[in-house]
């Protein structure tokens with residue numbers, strides 16, 4: 022157990038720098054914590070059993086009104102059944118394990134192509150030069166939009182998630198409008214070519230009874246895929262490489278033994294979840310651990326703290342690639358991450374290519390974190406191809 026337990030406040034500099042320092046305080050002393058300083062204030066659930074029970078109870082812990090810290094209207098999959106079931110069903114086929122497995126060769130080739138562009142000596146950035154382009158190019162191909170626009174997607178998806186947690190979300194309005202306009206143009210273009218083999222065309226062809234989807238409905242699903250799948254997977258790759266390079270002996274083992282790669286990824290996702298937490302909205306008063314959370318409250322599901330709950334995990338603050346167990350980093354229940362298989366495939370292809378091509382990779386420094394308080398990844402992670 023972490024002995025330097027800190028109080029939790031989502032935007033305190035020390036919590037932003039190392040969120041794990043406050044998990045023990047929440048888990049042991051405040052299993053239902055009320056964060057009053059945020060606007061709107063919210064409750065925090067951190068214990069594995071409590072987060073799991075809440076995620077399964079979708080009638081009480083509802084996703085209507087948003088999975089972010091602010092209240093937003095239901096949209097696409099950000100809703101409860103039956104709306105959620107309908108929208109998820111439309112895109113599910115493309116994310117089934119067999120469809121994702123069929124992408125393995127292409128994703129592996131892409132990881133190697135990105136490595137081909139890296140400098141053979143000197144410093145480069147794991148986020149900017151490798152971890153970020155890989156998922157954006159993959160999802161652009163699935164959606165049917167040009168991957169040359171990836172810097173625009175990056176900017177807009179960063180703005181979308183930053184707006185969710187920012188004190189003043191209005192400063193991201195211009196980027197959100199630009200993302201909206203871009204997707205609307207792509208939808209109109211696909212309405213002229215509904216026969217195309219990509220996700221936008223699938224949504225354009227989809228029927229809800231006897232009506233097709235409106236541009237706004239399609240745009241909602243597309244922005245969720247773009248925003249939900251990019252920085253998260255980038256962070257999964259970057260966080261994993263960061264922790265391994267911090268431990269050169271573990272990195273060397275991972276280079277020598279590809280059979281441990283799946284365990285490495287799962288431990289990395291447990292230890293450093295790219296999505297630290299998301300929210301639910303209470304449909305009635307709920308009392309847990311003697312605290313009553315009133316109807317209408319926002320409740321934060323702290324996946325990252327649940328992943329360190331000592332009731333479930335032995336020596337939870339230790340990074341141990343031989344560990345087994347089910348982490349919460351992709352959520353649980355009906356909203357379980359649609360892109361989990363894709364994210365795993367991309368991260369494992371990335372690890373395989375890096376260990377094969379740059380076995381002497383070295384960390385230059387810890388870089389810096391990405392801004393939104395409920396996400397966790399490196400905005401910069403300087404590395405070099407060393408130890409030749």
Ligand code: HEM
Pocket residue numbers: 084088098099109160245246247249250251253254257294295296299300349350351352353355356357358359360361363364
């Ligand atoms: C390591 C990378 C990823 C992480 C850590 C992650 C995390 C999560 C989490 C925690 C949820 C649950 C949301 C909730 O309970 O409200 C979720 C849902 C979702 N994720 Fe991911 N995600 C990742 C990659 C992806 C990718 C690659 C895609 C698609 C391209 C994607 C698309 C989605 C979608 C559409 C949902 C909503 C599912 C629903 O509400 O039914 N994610 N993700």
